Amino acid sequence: MESIRTATGGLLFLDTPGGTGKTFLINIILAEIRMRHDIALAITSPGISSILMEGGRTAHSALKLPLNIATTESPVCNVSKDSGQAQLLKQYKIIVWDECTMAHKKSLEALDRTLKDLRGNKKLMGGALVVLAGDFRQTLPVIPGSTPGDN
Numbered sequence: 583m584e585s586i587r588t589a590t591g592g593l594l595f596l597d598t599p600g601g602t603g604k605t606f607l608i609n610i611i612l613a614e615i616r617m618r619h620d621i622a623l624a625i626t627s628p629g630i631s632s633i634l635m636e637g638g639r640t641a642h643s644a645l646k647l648p649l650n651i652a653t654t655e656s657p658v659c660n661v662s663k664d665s666g667q668a669q670l671l672k673q674y675k676i677i678v679w680d681e682c683t684m685a686h687k688k689s690l691e692a693l694d695r696t697l698k699d700l701r702g703n704k705k706l707m708g709g710a711l712v713v714l715a716g717d718f719r720q721t722l723p724v725i726p727g728s729t730p731g732d733n
C-alpha cells in the first residue's frame with residue numbers, strides 16, 4: 583500500500599490462489615486512489631470480471647488494443663497523441679490490470695510501448711505504476727506448437 587500511496591512508478595504483481603481476495607484488494611486500492619481525487623484505471627482481460635471492479639473496463643476497450651494483437655510484430659494501443667484517451671493515459675496515478683494472466687503477453691507489451699511514448703519516459707511502463715493481478719493456476723494449459731484451432 584505504501585508504493586501505491588507514493589505512486590513512485592513500477593510494476594507490481596499480485597499473485598494469490600483463486601478466491602483469496604485479489605479483486606477485493608484491488609477495489610480497496612482503487613478507493614484509496616480515488617478518495618484523494620486522483621484517477622485510476624481498472625482493466626481486466628475477460629469482460630465478465632470487469633463488472634467486479636469499481637469502474638472496471640475490458641483492456642481491449644480501455645486501451646484500444648488491436649484485435650490482431652497476436653500476429654502484430656510490435657503492437658501499440660490505437661490511441662492518438664492528441665486524443666482525450668491519451669491525456670488520461672498520461673495522468674493515471676495507477677493502472678490496475680486484473681486477470682492479466684488471461685491476456686496475451688503482447689497486450690502488456692503494447693501498453694508498455696504506448697505509455698513510454700505518451701509519457702516520453704523510457705522507464706518500464708513509462709514510469710507509471712501498474713499493478714497486475716492474476717493467478718497462473720487458473721490459466722488454460724499451454725499446448726506447444728498449437729494452432730488457434732487447437733484452442
Ligand SMILES: Nc1ncnc2c1ncn2[C@@H]1O[C@H](COP(=O)(O)OP(=O)(O)OP(=O)(O)O)[C@@H](O)[C@H]1O
Nearest residue numbers: 598599600601602603604605606607634716717720
Ligand atoms: N478481506 C476480506 N474481507 C471480507 N471478504 C473478503 C475479503 N477478501 C475477499 N473477500 C470475499 O471473498 C470473495 C472472493 O474474493 P475475490 O473475488 O476478491 O477473490 P479473487 O482472488 O479475486 O478470486 P479470483 O482469482 O477467482 O478472481 C469475495 O466475495 C470477496 O468479497
